[in-house]
Amino acid sequence: MKISVIKELLGAEVVCGEDQLDREVYSACGSDMMSDVLAYVKDQAVLLTGLVNPQVVRTAEMMDMVCIVFVRSKSPTAEMVALAREHGMVLLKTTKRMYEACGKLYANGLVGNGVAR
Amino acid sequence: MSETVRLYFDxxxxxxxxxxxxxxQVKKSLRQLGIPPEIIRKVSIAMYEGEINMVIHAGGGKAEVLICEDCIEIRLRDQGPGIANIEQAMQEGFSTAPDAIRSLGFGAGMGLPNMKRYTDEMKIESEPGKGTDITMRVYL
Incomplete structure (x- = not known):
């Protein structure tokens, strides 16, 4: 799924990485607990989270993720945007809550384990 | 084991x-050295969890990364309060982190288990009141 499709499905606003919206991603995960992302996530390219601090971007960077979606209208800080830009990462924000945002993406074929449905 | 590159961090x-x-920084250096991505990810995650632990529990410390012919070794040294019961600290979900840290997405008792999960060898030496030394290795 292209990141531009994620943006459309979630009615999301692009915070940074506008030039990366054509990138294809194959799986995603949703969590507010970064330790769990570091423990259980493998090859997921998109992180959906309601957590806002620079460690969210660093965690995504460690996991080689390319896009973070902030749910529940959370806005990343300027420091987070700068970090994301440095790593060529896309930041999106949506008014949708975690459950609905994950559900929309999953129902449209973006799975959790890297295998297309 | 012949050492090739050594990195130090405060x-x-x-x-x-x-x-x-x-x-x-380690991730960037490993990329420049052409280390395989899967190895880079393991080393970066283990070190990141270690760094987070040093900040949460020990007021910081020193990190050293040795890139050798057959492995990457990460050494983390701090002079924090130490770990009273290492076996207990290694259990997933056991945490002594304050609530403020949990609200930042960490402190769920996954740090040390994650460090073990992503490395091939891990040794913890700790003395309460003196500090903790952790050595991890990921084989190439």
Whole structure:
């Protein structure tokens, strides 16, 4: 799924990485607990989270993720945007809550384990 | 084991939001050296969790990464309060982190287990009141 499709499905606003919206991603995960992302996530390219601090971007960077979606209208800080830009990462924000945002993406074929449905 | 590259870092214990900077630097250096991506990810995650732990529990410390012919070794040294019961600390979900850290997405008792999960060898030496030394290896 292209990141531009994620943006459309979630009615999301692009915070940074506008030039990366054509990138294809194959799986995603949703969590507010970064330790769990570091423990259980493998090859997921998109992180959906309601957590806002620079460690969210660093965690995504460690996991080689390319896009973070902030749910529940959370806005990343300027420091987070700068970090994301440095790593060529896309930041999106949506008014949708975690459950609905994950559900929309999953129902449209973006799975959790890297295998297309 | 012949050493090829050695990296040193001071991990600042004052500011949680800046934790992880050494891990990001290590990741960049490993990429430049052409280390396989899967190995880079393991080393970066283990070191990142270690850095976070040093900031949360020990007021910072020192990190050293040795890139050898057959493995990458990460050494983390701090002079924090130490770990009273290492076996207990290694259990997933056991945590002594304050609630403030949990609200930042960490402190769920996954740090040390994650470090073990992503490395091939891990040794912890700790003395309460004196500090903790952790050595991890990922084989190439």
């Amino acid at each position: 991990v600042d214990g004052e500011d949680f939001t800046s934790a992880g900077q050494a891990s990001v």
